[in-house]
Amino acid sequence: MRPxxxxxAVDLVRDLRILxxxxxxxxxxxxxxxxxxxxxxxxxxxxxxxxNSIFSSGKNSTDTFHHHSVSTRAYxxxxxxxxxxxxxxxxxxxxxxxxQRESGQLKRLRGTPMRSWTFIAAHMLRTIVFAIAxxxxxxxxxRIAFQVHVSGSxxxxxxxxxxxxxxxxxxxxxxxxxxxxTVDAASSVGPFTAVILSFVSGIFIPVSALPDWLxxxxxxxxxxxxxxxxxxxxxxxxxxxxxTEHDVVLLAVWGAVGLVVAxxxxxxxxxxxxx
Amino acid sequence: xxxxGAALDVGxxxxxxxxxxxxxxxxxxxxxxxxxxxxxxxxxxxxxxRITGTVDAGAPVPLPSPMSSAAIEVRDLRMTYGAVEAVRGxxxxxxxxxxxxxxxxxxxxxxxxxEILEGYRPRTAGEVSVLGVDPAHPTREWRxxxxxxxxxxxxxxxxxxxETLSLFAGFYTRPRPVDEVIxxxxxxxxxxxxxxxxxxxxxxxxxxxxxxxxxxxxxxLDEPTTGFDPAARREAWSMIxxxxxxxxxVFLTTHYMDEAQHLADRVAILRAGRIVALGRPDELGEGLRxxxxxxxxxxxxxxxxxxxxxxxxxxxxxGDLTTIxxxxxxxxxxxxxxxxxxxxxxxxxxxxRRPDLEDVFLxxxxxxxxxxxxxGGGSRA
Numbered sequence: 001m002r003p004x005x006x007x008x009a010v011d012l013v014r015d016l017r018i019l020x021x022x023x024x025x026x027x028x029x030x031x032x033x034x035x036x037x038x039x040x041x042x043x044x045x046x047x048x049x050x051x052n053s054i055f056s057s058g059k060n061s062t063d064t065f066h067h068h069s070v071s072t073r074a075y076x077x078x079x080x081x082x083x084x085x086x087x088x089x090x091x092x093x094x095x096x097x098x099x100q101r102e103s104g105q106l107k108r109l110r111g112t113p114m115r116s117w118t119f120i121a122a123h124m125l126r127t128i129v130f131a132i133a134x135x136x137x138x139x140x141x142x143r144i145a146f147q148v149h150v151s152g153s154x155x156x157x158x159x160x161x162x163x164x165x166x167x168x169x170x171x172x173x174x175x176x177x178x179x180x181x182t183v184d185a186a187s188s189v190g191p192f193t194a195v196i197l198s199f200v201s202g203i204f205i206p207v208s209a210l211p212d213w214l215x216x217x218x219x220x221x222x223x224x225x226x227x228x229x230x231x232x233x234x235x236x237x238x239x240x241x242x243x244t245e246h247d248v249v250l251l252a253v254w255g256a257v258g259l260v261v262a263x264x265x266x267x268x269x270x271x272x273x274x275x
Numbered sequence: 276x277x278x279x280g281a282a283l284d285v286g287x288x289x290x291x292x293x294x295x296x297x298x299x300x301x302x303x304x305x306x307x308x309x310x311x312x313x314x315x316x317x318x319x320x321x322x323x324x325r326i327t328g329t330v331d332a333g334a335p336v337p338l339p340s341p342m343s344s345a346a347i348e349v350r351d352l353r354m355t356y357g358a359v360e361a362v363r364g365x366x367x368x369x370x371x372x373x374x375x376x377x378x379x380x381x382x383x384x385x386x387x388x389x390e391i392l393e394g395y396r397p398r399t400a401g402e403v404s405v406l407g408v409d410p411a412h413p414t415r416e417w418r419x420x421x422x423x424x425x426x427x428x429x430x431x432x433x434x435x436x437x438e439t440l441s442l443f444a445g446f447y448t449r450p451r452p453v454d455e456v457i458x459x460x461x462x463x464x465x466x467x468x469x470x471x472x473x474x475x476x477x478x479x480x481x482x483x484x485x486x487x488x489x490x491x492x493x494x495x496l497d498e499p500t501t502g503f504d505p506a507a508r509r510e511a512w513s514m515i516x517x518x519x520x521x522x523x524x525v526f527l528t529t530h531y532m533d534e535a536q537h538l539a540d541r542v543a544i545l546r547a548g549r550i551v552a553l554g555r556p557d558e559l560g561e562g563l564r565x566x567x568x569x570x571x572x573x574x575x576x577x578x579x580x581x582x583x584x585x586x587x588x589x590x591x592x593x594g595d596l597t598t599i600x601x602x603x604x605x606x607x608x609x610x611x612x613x614x615x616x617x618x619x620x621x622x623x624x625x626x627x628r629r630p631d632l633e634d635v636f637l638x639x640x641x642x643x644x645x646x647x648x649x650x651g652g653g654s655r656a
Contacts (some may be wrong), residue, residue, distance in 0.1 A: 018446060028433070100431070104427060107425065112447070112489070113416075113446050269395075
C-alpha cells in the first residue's frame with residue numbers, strides 16, 4: 001500500500017518535477033498552435049518591420065517623447081515589445097486556458113493528483129519564456145535591421161519592465177478567463193483588447209499624436225505604463241534605466257487586481273452553453 | 276462469456292493484452308474464460324452479497340480502510356438541483372475487483388451519480404465511500420488511486436499520444452510505464468501522432484490509456500465505447516477484461532446492453548434517479564426472465580386479428596415484427612404453428628429466444644428509454 005502521507009520535501013520535489021514537465025508540454029503545445037504562433041509571434045515581428053520601414057526618414061524619423069526628440073524607430077521597437085508582452089501574457093494565455101477549460105481538459109486534470117498551483121505556474125512559466133524570447137527577438141531585429149541600440153543601463157530597465165509587465169499581464173490573462181465563458185469569447189476579448197489598448201497607449205500611434213483625453217484613457221490601463229517604461233528605457237530619455245515610480249506602481253496595482261480576481265474566480269469546469 | 280466472442284475478431288489484440296497483462300503480473304493471466312477465475316469471481320460476488328455493508332475481516336485483498344471491504348459504498352444518495360431531484364436515494368456496493376455496470380436512459384441520473392463518486396460534485400444527502408474516502412473531501416492520496424474516463428475526450432489535441440501519457444504519468448506516485456500503457460490500449464503505431472489527428476475510436480483509447488497510466492485501483496469509465504465501430508468496441512472490451520484480470524475495480528456506464536451483459540459482473544439499472552434493478556446481468560428481471568420471447572415478421576392485419584383471437588391475445592406489434600411472450604413456450608408454439616398451417620401463413624423470421632438484458636432494460640425503464648439504444652452521450656443530471 002502507498003504511504004498515506006509523504007514527507008513535505010519529497011512532495012515539493014515531486015511537484016517541481018510535475019511543474020517542469022507541464023511547462024515543457026505547454027511550450028510544445030503553444031509552438032504547435034498555429035493561431036498562437038501567428039498572432040503572438042509572427043504578428044508583432046511583421047508590425048515591427050512595417051512601422052520601422054514606414055517611419056524611416058525625413059520628418060518622421062524623430063518624434064517628441066516626454067519633451068525630448070527621440071528616434072522613431074527606437075520608440076516603435078520598444079512599444080511593440082510591450083505589445084508582444086501583452087499578446088503573450090494576456091491574449092495567448094486567456095485563449096489557451098479558456099480552450100483547455102471548455103474542452104474539459106482542466107476538469108480532467110483536476111481529477112488527478114496534480115496540484116492546482118503547478119498548472120497555474122506552468123502557464124506562467126510558459127508565458128515568461130515566450131515574453132522574454134519575443135522581447136529579445138524584437139530588440140535584436142531592431143538592432144540589426146533598424147540600428148536601434150539599447151544602452152547598458154537601459155537593458156536593466158527593459159528587464160524590470162519585462163518581468164513586471166509579464167507578471168501583470170499573465171495574472172490579468174488568468175483573471176479574464178473567469179469572464180470568457182467560451183473560446184470564441186476569449187479569442188475576441190484577448191486580441192481585441194490588445195489592439196485597442198495599443199492605439200491609446202502610444203504603441204501604434206505615438207503619444208505625441210494622441211489627443212490628451214485619449215492618452216488619459218489609455219493611461220488607466222496596464223499596457224500604457226508598460227509601453228511607456230519600455231520606450232523610456234530603449235529611447236534613452238532621461239539617460240538612465242527608464243524605470244519610473246509611476247509606471248512601476250501602476251503595473252503592480254494591475255497585477256495585484258489580476259491576482260485577486262484570478263484567485264477568487266478561476267474556474268476548472270466548462271462554463272459555456274451545453275457544457 | 277467474456278472474451279469468447281472477442282477472441283475470434285481481435286486475436287492480435289487479445290494476444291497483446293495477454294502478453295502485457297502477464298508481464299505486469301508476473302503470472303500467466305488469461306483473458307479468455309478461465310474456470311478458476313470465474314469461480315473466484317462468483318465466489319466474490321456471493322461473499323459480497325452476504326456481507327453487504329458489514330466488516331469483513333477475511334477479505335483477500337488488503338484494503339486501505341479497515342471499515343470497508345467494498346471499493347464503493349453508497350447509502351441513500353440524493354442530489355437535488357433546485358426543484359429537480361436528479362438522484363432520489365441510491366444504495367449500492369461495488370466489491371473490490373468487480374466490474375460494475377451502471378445503466379439507465381439519458382437523464383436518469385447516471386452522470387450526476389458518477390460525478391459525485393469521482394469527487395466532482397457535492398451531494399445533497401446520503402453517505403458515500405469510495406476506496407474508504409468520502410469523495411466530497413477528495414485528497415491527493417485518494418486521487419492517486421483513481422482513474423477515470425469522462426464522457427468526451429478531454430486531452431490536448433496538440434500533444435502526441437506519448438506526450439499526453441507521459442504528462443499524466445508524472446502526476447501519479449506509481450505510474451505504469453508509458454510504453455506499456457500504449458501497448459495495452461493498442462496505440463503503438465500511433466504513439467507519435469497528435470491526439471487531434473486520431474480517429475474517434477483511437478482518441479477514446481488514448482483517453483482510456485490516461486485513465487490507466489496511474490495504475491489505479493478503481494477505474495470509472497463513463498460510456499467508454501460511445502461512437503466506436505464494432506471492431507473498436509470489441510478491442511475496448513478486451514481492454515476492460517484486461518483490467519479485471521489485473522484485479523482493478525471498474526465502474527462502467529454504457530448505453531449498450533450487450534456491453535454490460537458481456538463485461539459486467541453485476542449491473543444496476545437506474546430510472547428517474549432510483550435503482551430499479553440490481554444484480555447479475557443474466558439474473559436481472561426475474562419475472563420477465565421466466566418467459567420466452569417468440570417473434571416473427573408480422574402477417575397481414577386481418578390475419579393478425581385472427582392470430583390474436585386464436586393464439587394469443589397479448590401478441591404485440593412492434594415495427595414489422597410481432598412479439599409474443601409466453602411462460603410456457605411449448606404450448607404457445609403448438610398453437611402458433613397449428614394456426615399458421617390452418618391459415619397457410621409462413622412465419623417469416625421466426626425466432627424463439629430467452630429475454631436478454633436489453634429486453635429487461637426496456638421493460639424496466641419503459642418510456643424513458645431512448646429510441647435508439649446507442650443514442651448520444653450528452654446527458655447531464
